Amino acid sequence: MFNRLWSARPLLPDLGLLVIRLSLAVFMLPHGLPKLLYYTERMDKFSDPFGIGSPASLALAIFAEFFCSILLGLGLLTRFALVPLIITMATAAFIVHAGDPFGDREKALLYLLGYLGLFFTGPGKISVDGLLKR
Numbered sequence: 361m362f363n364r365l366w367s368a369r370p371l372l373p374d375l376g377l378l379v380i381r382l383s384l385a386v387f388m389l390p391h392g393l394p395k396l397l398y399y400t401e402r403m404d405k406f407s408d409p410f411g412i413g414s415p416a417s418l419a420l421a422i423f424a425e426f427f428c429s430i431l432l433g434l435g436l437l438t439r440f441a442l443v444p445l446i447i448t449m450a451t452a453a454f455i456v457h458a459g460d461p462f463g464d465r466e467k468a469l470l471y472l473l474g475y476l477g478l479f480f481t482g483p484g485k486i487s488v489d490g491l492l493k494r
Contacts (some may be wrong), residue, residue: 361489371486374484374485374486374490375484375486376484377478377481377483377486377487378435378484378487380399380432380474380478381432381435381438381478381483381487382433382485383431383474384432384471384474384478385429385430385433385476386429386433388425388429388432388445388471389425389429389430389451391425392421392422392424392425392426392427392429393426394419394425394427395421395422397427398403399418399419399422402453403415403418404417406418406421407456409451409455409456410451420444420448420483421448423444423472424444424447424448425445425448428441428444428445429441429445431440431470432478434487435483435484435486435487435489435490435491436487436488436489437481437486437489438478438482438483438487438489439479440472442475442478442479442489443479445471445473446475446476446479447470448467449452449469449475450468450472452465452468453468453469453472461481
């Protein structure tokens, strides 16, 4: 067993992908749910980095942070769900918080890197996508 800890070969790659996928999805949901529940209160105050209007920008953030996070957690249409999440976190880190200190952008960057990693690896076998592929 000790030799397995020093090995570069993965122990349980599909279980690792499940843990990463679920962690990112579960921790992102509390960012999207309040936006969904309090849409009308926030729609005029939300940042509008692309000039499409605050209500539309908020709706896109809700779609990514809430609905795409659910898809990510399930491992359903995973790569398609990751695209809005990647765009949202890149926008948050590099546009909305561009002038802010690193600490204010750190969370968005961590999510972004996790989403990119999953985009390149895929959801793994322990996912709805993995079950449908069989």
